[in-house]
Amino acid sequence: MQKLQAQGVHHITLTGADRQTSIDFWEGVLGMPFIFDQPNLDNPDEGHLYFDPGDGRLITIFTNENRKAVHDRTPTDPGCVHHIAFNVSRATWMQVEDRLNARGITHSGPKDRGFMDSIYFKDPLGLLIELATYKFEPPLGCSHADVMIEAHRTRVARGDHHIAEVHLADAIERLVERRQMTLSDDRGPKNPY
Template sequence: MRKIQVQGVHHITIVGSTRQSALDFWEGLLGMPFIFEQPNLGKPDENHLYFDPGDGRLLTVFTNESRTDAGRPAPRKVGCVEHLAFNVSHATFTQVPARLKERGIEFLERDRGFMNSIYLQDPNGMKVELACYKFETPEGFRAADVLMRAYQIRLERGDHHIADEHLADAIEDLLATRDRATH
């Protein structure tokens, strides 16, 4: 059987509470430009808000003015989304803790070996991650290329998780393959 080949994320849709709650969080806190809104054509009692998460694709939110913010952690069960992760620059990442503290928003900061992460919750308890890779992707490669090579190096060395040395060595290897291909 042949595969259906996807080419990236088209959009992500979440169930929100009110229009203003969605605007305040996605645009007001996270800076995602509000693109447009229209009725949810599949469920007439809902509105459908569209935001740009920074790469020109879409994050959409179903809203209904009769709902209120859940104000509790979203369920973490089989079949549920654990979290949504969004890329931020290193410069922005360093400013996130202070900006969240200014707004009284609780968060967790974690070192993930190959990236740094800050976790917070939207008004409905969905976990949102702000992530920043610890490396710059070399010209002509994708972040996934660096991570795949770093993973291979990590496995070859029997290490527990990807760390800075694996990333640096992966980038060196990728650049060497590019240099050999151009000579």
């Protein structure tokens, strides 16, 4: 038996309401370019809109002009989507709360998640959206996941409750030590003062 190895999210498709609500939210609020439009090939009564969330992958929305929002909050039963999180730059993150407030969009306020900062709000159909920004940049040649797994191992070894900045900093240092060679015989910390 062999795995079916995934290599990233190809796209996420959501059931939307009407076309204009979808465009106004995904492009007009979240800034995702509207890049492709065609009928839903499995349902002739629906449209299929495609948006680029910023990494070249896709968020797609099935639309129907007769469908309106029916939830204050989308279902969170087992098997349902709880929320979708999108990455934003630190510069954008610093503006998120003010920009949501300016639009009158109710939100959670900033949440410190140890390794990232987040804010939550609902789309017009009740889907919970998270905007998140990492508190770190991975070393050259490493991914955010590389740092996260190293920080997790450190947190568990120390018996800490959750990942914090100290775990991230130590993880980054270890990844650099493993990946980057040096001419020094001793890489240990020094005090030149």
